[in-house]
Amino acid sequence: MTDVAALDALSTPVAWTGADGCIVGANSAFGRWLGVGARRLPGLPLAALEADGTRLATWLEAPGDEAIRLRRLAFAFPGQLQRFADAALSPRDGGGWWLEAHPVDEFPGEDPVQALPLAVAAALKGLAHELRNPLAGVKGAAQLLARRAERRLDNDEERELTALICSEVDRLAALLDRLLSPAPPRPHSPLNIHAVLERVLRLAESDAGWAVRLVRDYDPSLPEVDGDEDRLVQAAWNLVRNAIEAGAANVTLRTRVEHGARIGEVAHALVLRLEIVDDGRGVPEEVAEQVFLPLVSGRAEGTGLGLALAQQVAREHRGSLAFRSRPGHTVFTLLLPLPTEAPEHG
Secondary structure (H helix, E strand, C coil), X not given: CCCHHHHHCCCCCEEEECCCCEEEEECHHHHHHHCCCHHHCXXXXXXXXXXXXXXXXXXXXXXXXXXXXXXXXEECCXXXXXXXXXXXXXXXXXXXXXEEEEECCCCCCCCXXXXXXXXXHHHHHHHHHHHHHHHHHHHHHHHHHHHHHXXXXXXXXXXXXXHHHHHHHHHHHHHHHHHHCCCCCCCCEEECHHHXXXXXXXXXXXXXXXXXXXXXXXXXXXXXXXXXXXXXXXXXXXXXXXXXXXXXXXXXXXXXXXXXXXXXXXXXXXXXXXXXXXXXXXXXXXXXXXXXXXXXXXXXXXXXCHHHHHHHHHHHCCCEEEEEEECCEEEEEEEEECCCCCCCCC
16 A cells, blocks of 8 residues: 555554665554654654664564564654554565554553553653753853853863853753653764763763772774764763762773674674773662663662663664673673774774
């Protein structure tokens, strides 16, 4: 069926992609099911809607022209709740895929923690709204300090700190906007992952001062990675902050290139391995299996959202996030695919 008007009349959610795997169109039912307008979907990679796992991404990247049915996939538009569906994929003439989503129970009795409760989502939106005013006040104060610093000549550190405050307020405001009115992810562009990590380290230095030793262990041969700089800063900062809050005295940020590595079920010629290593208390055994789920935290004062968000950012970049931990040695590993045209490294 290729008649868009006919597709729009269906109650079954349907979307279709081009040969690059990005959504070309979707019927109204698909937008309603995800909780967004269908016009906001074109250009978004279909695989980015898979909220848990890489089964959809794996199939979309595999060569072949066979139809397939993937049972019980978790879908989510960024900032919206998860929806569960059995997905029917079939090839389109000329390249690309048709996707029919057949919704299933979003809160299965055997696994209720997989979906964020509606009450919590509503509370988060309310919190986001209430935080706007104090954030505006913080930014106004920082801008005033910056103007005063500009009138002095020996104030490089003050200017740097006030600029950091302003940039972080802007990033928090963007996060709040995303909670209140979700927008499609920004297109990815080439970036230097070490520039991302330097921003994170500056935040860590401002947060922890001299209480934590921050170590750079960078691979200088790394090519650029395609991504969203602000989202990667957010993910890496969440990981480093978790290490600091776990009582770490030393935190190491390590980057390496891997050849012929796998992310999930997909093999990549080049992969960036980013490791955050710390000597803190480690991940408690009682939460280790659920640590990436929203609202799960090993600390009484923790929100349980930092690691869930970091994992979401990894998925947005077709990557993965995993960890290994024991008291005194915890390693969170972020794997991201690197462009295949990148030069070989010795």
